[in-house]
Amino acid sequence: MTSTTAPPEVEATLNRLASYKNVQGVLILARPNGIILRSTGSLFALPPATAAAAAHAGDDEGVEGTSNGAEPVAAPTTSETARAYAKAAVRMVEAVGSEVRDVDEDKADDLRFLRIRTKRHELIITPDEQYILVVVQDPTH
Template structure:
């Protein structure tokens, strides 16, 4: 368990070190933040909206092809780029979310 926590912390540090990254979140299946680099209000806002959006995107992929699965989602606007890497396992479901400034590329 300790090595898993260390690996998660290392991944967070590595992601945050990339140019333009504003924050990183890990959400559970209920859209609740397990770990975040944002302040509480921003975390709650991203968690609620990203989890709802990901569930809808997953449903759309499944409706188009029931044998297919959502692997990665990228949303880009003028101000931000949100990258979502969902992990759908039978026993666990997590979303890794990275928010960055696309102008910093």
Template sequence: MVRDTPLFSRTHVLILLCEAEEIIERIKSHKGVQAVLVVNQEGVPIFTSSTDEFAIDHAALISQLAAKAKSTICTLDANNDLTFLRIRSKKHEIMIVPDENYALIVIQNLVSSTESDTNCGNFKGT
């Protein structure tokens, strides 16, 4: 006999939430991480490691940028999809992992150029 069961039990949801919290804590522990955001499809933050004001301001704009990038990728190749977007400015690096219903956004302060050279093995290119 097969019983009707919900897709996710309450215990399963709690386990997933604990795993998500562990992952977010691990991301936050990286050097220079300023904020970790999880946003819904509308760009509304549903989790933030920063202030609410910072999260609201950044989530909406970054979500719009990610949506435009996703649209561009699909326009160029209908069989392709955006899986990761990384943007680097003079001060920050923004990493976006879009999903069907949510997106993970990490904003990281850049390390100084001397630290960066050390971390990259002083690679100067040819």
């Protein structure tokens, strides 16, 4: 789980979302670059070996967390799955948002909510000016 200092109401909202039985993961992304500010949920959890390396990244003992036994290397704090979903979400928001603006003659309309359902997952994406909230849930529940 990636963590940054967030207001208590944001933490409460994330905990509430993550507590639903069908929610597999939640991402909060910075806009427009898609940097993962916060991730939670089983879908975005680090593999056990990577999580252990992240916990010991600051240790000077041992070889874990080093490159060629020399300088320490920062252990990843987000999973590859989280990064893939973040990249896809940003691209979808950009593409669909552009199409929404193209349809509106005054160019005053903006994308507010996007829901995509596949066989394995349902993505609920809520963009705003500074952030993108992505909730991934199991559509079979």
